[in-house]
Structures are given as structure tokens and as C-alpha cells.
Amino acid sequence: MTGALMSSDPWLLLLVVVPLMAAPVCVLVRNATASWTIALAVSWTVFAIALKLLFQVMVQGEALYRIGGWDAPWGIEYRLDSVGSLVVVIVAAIGAVVLPYAKRSVEHEIPEERIYLFYTMLMLCLSGLLGITVTGDAFNLFVFLEISSLSSYVLISLGRDRRALTAAYRYLIMGTLGATFYIIGVGLMYQMTGTLNIADLTTILPAVADTRTVLAALAFLTVGISLKLALFPLHLWLPSAYTFAPSTVTVFLAATATKVSLYVLLRLFFTMFGEVDIFATFPVQPVLIAMALAAMFLASLSAIWQQNIKRMLAYSSVAQIGYMVLGVALATEAGLAGGIVHMFNHALIKGSAFMAVGAIIFATGAVTIKDLEGIGKRMPLLMGAFIISGLGLIGVPLTVGFVSKWQLVTATLEADMWPLAALILLSSLLAVIYVWRIFEVAYLRQPAAGLPVPKELPMSMLVPTWILALASVYFGTNATFTLNLAHAAARQLMGGL
């Protein structure tokens, strides 16, 4: 905390500013390939910065930057701790892997003259998501939330299917509601505390925690963030948005946007209200657990009945968000670590799964599960990656899904909530059903006669898919690094309690 020790770290600023500045540059060049090249360079730069910051935070515990040299609470400060640096790495890594993939997929799905706008929006979205994570100011967080949201509405509406427009519109309505709830909550807190700085809120909120205004603020903030997080039953925007968005957008948003929202929820409960024992004072825990369980079971059941493969994966995402929130709701170090590690693991799993689906759409135009008959023989390399991510969703050992399940079940047992442990395992059996449905169609059915031969898949799509699939095997086989990081992050968050 002491100013002398915490030197101002401009890398934090660059992390946000580099993609932010890339957006107008993309508009200026107005050329598809040039804007892609810029976006690619930016995404790799951002990933390098993110890694640097992660290792720095692992050593120092925190990184700090004061905008314009103004000290908080007068100025805005950027602040990165363990959990933040992990989220930054997730977002930046997915960005870095998605962009090589994007080139051919976007050329296939979006008219040439709009492609530069696509990369403009993608850069804005990246900047917004990173900004949310690094900022130490509750209002600044709202600004970045809007940057990322508005750009993602545009990105979704670029989908080929006309229904992308209604999906984007619906997301816009729900997202705006969420942002409005969030800003109302921030306003109420400002009224009671006179500060917008998150660290300041931590110290001042306990004094006024008993007031109805602060309770209302907590409620508004929780609902607002849950809308962005797509926590059941506020998830209704998500399936259509993921289904009809361009493949690249689905990959990027599925792997990052909900993770960042979960991060904001963590910030709310364990940093802003860190000195207030909200889990003892307010009925936060039972409500969150009920929502999480509903997500795990109802969304998994919905996934089983879907015909469109992207929609099936989208419902699976809603279910997986339930697992993360369940870990958070336990409000123990082990539980938080479970939620945090699943955030990372699920980004890898869903990233590769949606990439594989996007590649299938690119090569064959298939959108329903029935169209996948015999695809295992027709596209063996790609389906290999899809199988790995499917096994990850089930939580088979040697994939990251197993690590998440291990940590979450351990956390529930440590908290003496063994019925929850049983329910986690029961709901993961539902994943077996919806994943196996695809495997059977892909490998054990013969393709209908006269199907066109799949287009040859460019390496730029195959390699990123495999990178994420192999990463999910690597971090599933050797989970020491991620679990230790998640535990460190959880300890840091719980330190406030």
C-alpha cells in the first residue's frame, strides 16, 4: 500500500490503451487484411504484457498505476492483484489465439467491406474487458463495462443469420438493464460513502453497512452483474447471442466475457464489501447456491435437448457458470479457488469447443447436430480437438474439467456441504449425455449420401483449436501451477474478510 513501495506501473495502462488506440487505427486503414494485421499484432502485444504482469504480481502481490499521477481517491487508479492478473491473462491469451483463427473464419462469414469494422469492435471489446479487470475505480469500471458491452452488441449483430440482429437486440436490452442496475448501485454507494475508489469503499462501507441504502446498492449491483454474467435465470440473452454471432465472436465472448463478469462479482463481494461480512448479514449464500444449482441442472438439461450445436454449447456455458458461482458462494478459500480455477479451465474448454464448431461451420456449413453425421471420419483432426474439449466438459481425468471438479468437490466437503458435492457430480453426468450425443452422431453414424466433401481446413483455424485443446490437457495433467495460483488469488480475496 505504501506509495514508496508500490511504484507506478505504466504497463497497466498500456494493457488497456494499446487495444483502445488500435480501434480507431483500424477504422482509418479501412482495409480487411491491414486491420486484421494490426489486431493480431495488438493481441500478441497485449498477451505479452499480460504475462509480464502476471509474473510481476506473483512476486510482488500487486501492481498499481495512478492515472495522471493523481493519488486515489481523487484520481483513478489501476490496480492488479492475483485474481485480476489471472483474468487478464485469460482474456489476453484467448485474444491472442482467436485472432489467427479469425482471419479465414471472418472472411467466410462477414462481407469484405465490413471486416475492418469487425476488428475495430473486437479491439474495443478487448480493451473494455481488460479495463474492467485492471481498474480500481467503480465508476471507471462502469465505463469499461459499457465499452465492452456496446462493442459486443455490434459484434453479435454482424452474424450471417438475420436472427443475429434480434439476438443482439435482446442482449442489448438485457445488457443495458444490467449496466443500469450496476450504475444505480454505484450511485447509492457513492451517496453513502462519498467515494468511487474500490479500495476506499472497502474501508468506508463497514461503517454504513447496516443502512437500507447499502443493502439496496448490494442488491442492484448483484443483479446487474448477474445479468452480464448470465447467471440463471438472467441468462436468457446468452444462448441466442452465442448461437447467431459470428464464430470468432462466439469463441471470444464465451471464453472471456462471462469470466470478466464473474471477476466483477468477486470484486463486489470480497473487495468492495470485503470488510463487511455480507455472507453472515445478508442472505447472499442461499440465493447464490440456489441459482447456481438451477443453472447446473436446468441449463444442462436444456443442452441435452438442443438441435443446434452452438446453442447446445451455449446452454452448457450457462451450466458451467453455475459451477463457478457455486464455488464463489461457498465463500471459503477452497471454494473461491474452485470458482477461479474453473474460470480459467472453462475458458480453455469452451474456447476450443467453439473453435472446433466454427471450423465445422466453415468447412461444411453444418449447424445442427444431425448435420454432423459421420463428421468424425470426414474431419478427423478437428474432431480430435473437439473430443478433448468434450471430455473436458464432462470432467474426465487428464483434462482441466477434472481439476475444476476436484477443487469444487473438495471445497464443498471441506465446508461440510456434502449434498452439494453429490449434486455437482450428478450434474456432471448430464454433461456426459449431451457430449456423448455428439460423439455418437460424429463417429457412429454414416454420413448421408451425396454430402459435399468438407472444404479443406486452413492451418490458421486448426492450429489455434489444437493449442487450446492441448492446453486443456496440459493444465489438466499438471494442475499444480493453476491451482496454486487460484489458491493465492482466493487467499488474497479472503484477506479482506
Add this chain to the structure above:
Amino acid sequence: MDGLLTQSQVIQLAVVLPLFGALAVWWLGERNRNLREAASVMTAVAEFALVASLTPDVLAGALPSVDMFEMIPGVNLTLTVEPLGQLFALIASGLWIINTVYSIGYMRQNREHNQTRFYICFALAISAAVGIAYAGNVLTLFVFYEVLTLSTYPLVTHSGKPEAIRGGRVYLGILMSTSIGFLFLAMLWTYNITGTLDFEAGGILSGKVEGPELGVLLFLYMFGIGKAALMPVHRWLPAAMVAPTPVSALLHAVAVVKAGVFSVVKVIVYIFGLDLLVDAQADDWLLFIAGFTIITASIIALRQDNLKRRLAYSTISQLSYVILGAAILAPISIIGATMHIAAHAFGKITLFFAAGSIYTAAHKTEISQFDGIGKRMPWTMAAFSIGALSMIGLPPTAGFISKWYILGGALETSNALAVLIIVASTLLNAGYFLPIIYKAYFKDQQPRGSGDPYHKYDDHGEAPMAMVMALSFTALGTVVLFFLPEIPLALGRALVGG
């Protein structure tokens, strides 16, 4: 080989070698089928040599162990060679050689498709089975257990026909839901109360858990290990019979099911510890369930006309002998259970080899068609008879010795129920095996009408040479184990520390 590699390298290589074999098979592919088959056989021989080279140390009382890497903070992926695991690895890798020879004959003669995938999945399954055998803690066991389930699924659904897909669903559904729902929970519960998952002599739960919790934990382990096919989680085994016969022979009579009962014995001996269970009287119900499974499965077997299904129910019943032997909790019955893992492996693989041989030569699958088949296939039916004698438990076959020890344990602990179950089931075993032998030798062949597409196979002889050699060899092994049971018995004694 020992000079070149350190012991820990040998142990790790034993798990990894089949994977290299799989790579070689994949690389050679259908175009070089002779080389591909040679690669399979050579991998199997090398694998057996590796495993066998560890036997003297284990018999001398050493427990060679190697930590591969830290998988979850605080829990390593560990391989430890202990007596029971060594026996299981010896059986699985040894019979893999014979089964590969048999498979070559079977797969070629029946013109099966996707043979490359078949041999790859087989190698993966053996790697997983050896991994289970050498698992040094529950996590390692669980990892390889799941790999075994997944790698055998493509073998079960090999034909791709609707009944194979249905069978595959039952197979995967039961095995995965029991392992994820029960075994995984039991593993984490154990870790939560003891802080370790290592298999240790005398058990790790002693003094940590008692009363109803102990019973629930035992329940989770016993039904979580679905591969042991305790009723009512046995349905996957008959469902798996849609697979090609070499799969039923090595995997669903030896590797997969033995992985199940092996894990059961290992959990009882090294996680709970005999003393804990004896003191707490916590496993009475296990005795009942195992006994119930033995009797009920035998009765169901009596009513099956399809030979492979009858053998499958016989396997379910025989597996519960091993569980019964462990549940009696007397050291001598545990030695019997260990011996039975070996005895049943040789006997049942012979019976399945015979079933596949009959299918290949005569295209017959139903027992009611077997009249007079002993004259046309003398080698096959002689081997079948030896396997059947071992199932019943008659000398001079290995099944006699294991039953003798289990019975000895039951008498020593004055367990009248166990004695009754063993006697009754022996009669039932005779009831469903002897009629087959009688039909084969003492009845005359009924020719199939010309409407039957397979009637042209009526004038058949023996199956291909490779298959006959394989089944004669395993039948011989069943007899040899009766006269020279020293290695399995010594490993069994080392297991109970006697």
C-alpha cells in the same frame, strides 16, 4: 534390459510402452497390415518382458515406487509395484500376447473393418490396465480407470450397428456414472479426512472414520468401482458382449473386469485395512451382496442361450468370488481371491476364445446349435471343457485352488453363509457348463435348413491356426496353474504380509 534401464524407468515404461505400440500401429496402418500386426505382437512381448522383470524384486518384498509428477498440489501421479498389482499386470500383459495372436486370426477371418483402430484402442486399454495395476494412490488409480473405460468404448461399439451403439450407451453410462458419482466422491472424501490418497499397508482410514460413515464410504467405493460388476451395477458387462470376441476375451473377461475386482481388493486391503473392517463389522452387507451376485448371476446364466451372454453372466458371478474372498476378511481367503484373479483370467479367456473360434468356423452363437460340435472342433471343445472345469472349480484346473483357499477362509472364520454360497454356486456352475459339453460331444449335429444364410458353414472344421493355438495355450495355462500355483500364491501371501 535391467542393465539398460533403472527400475523406475522400467515401471514408467511399462505404462507408456503400449502407447508407443499404438503409435506404431497407427503409423503402419491398413496398408502394411502384416507389419502392423508384427508391431502389436512385438509390443505385447516387450511389455510382458518389462512387467515380468519386476517380479523377483516384488517377491523379495520390495515395493519399487516412482512419482511421475505432481498432478494436483499435494497429490502425485505415483506408480508403486506391490504384489497384487504385479500379479494383475503379469496376467494382463501376458494374456495380451496370446490375445493378439488370436485377434489376428479372428479379425482377418471375419473381415472386420477398422482393424487399425481396433489394435490402437487395445494397446491404450492395456496401458491403462497396467497403470491401474501399478497405481500408487487412489488418484492414479482413478485416472487410469477412466482411461480404461474410454479406450474400450470404441471397441465395444466396433461394429457401429444400432445394437452396438445401444450396448455402448449402457456400457459407458453405467461405468461413468458409477465412477463419477461414487468413486470420485469416495476418493475426495478419503482425501478430506485423511489428507492422503496413498495405498498403505494396514490402510489409511484406521482411526479416522467410524460407524455409519465407514459403511457409506465402503458403499461408495464398492459401487463406485462399477467394473467389479456387483449387482445391480453389472448390466454393462452383458451389454459389452456386442464387441468382437477378442475384446470380450481379453478385456471383458480379464483386463477390465479384473481391474474392477483388483481395485476392490486393493481398496479393502490398503485403504480400509482388514483390521478396521473386522473391528467395525462394517462389511457384512458386502458379503451378502457378493453372495447374492454369485447366485443370481449363475441363475441368469442358466437361462441364456447365447454363449457369450452366458459367459458374461458367469463372469459376473465369478468376479463376486473375488469380492467374497476379500469380504471374508481372513488372510487366507484374500490369498484365495488373489489366486482367483489369475485362475479365472486363464479359464474365462479360454472359454471366450472358444466362443469366438466357434463363431468364426461355424457361425454359431447359440448354445442350442452346438450339438455335435465337439467332433468337428476337437481342440476348441477340449479347451472349452478345461475352462469350464476351472469355472466349476474341479481339479486339475486352477479354479480348484482358488476356491479351496476362499473356502478355507470361510471355514476359518466360521462363516456358514460364505460356505453355503460357495457350495451352491459350484452346483449352479456345473449346471450351466456341463450341458454344453454334453451337447458338444454326445449329440449329433442338426444341419441348418437351406433358408439359413449360414448353412454352407455346416461342414466346418477347426478355426484358423492362430486361434486354435491361442486357446490351446490358455487351456494349458489353466492346468499348469493347478500344478504350479506358486507365483500367484506367493504374491497373494506377500499381499497379506504372511
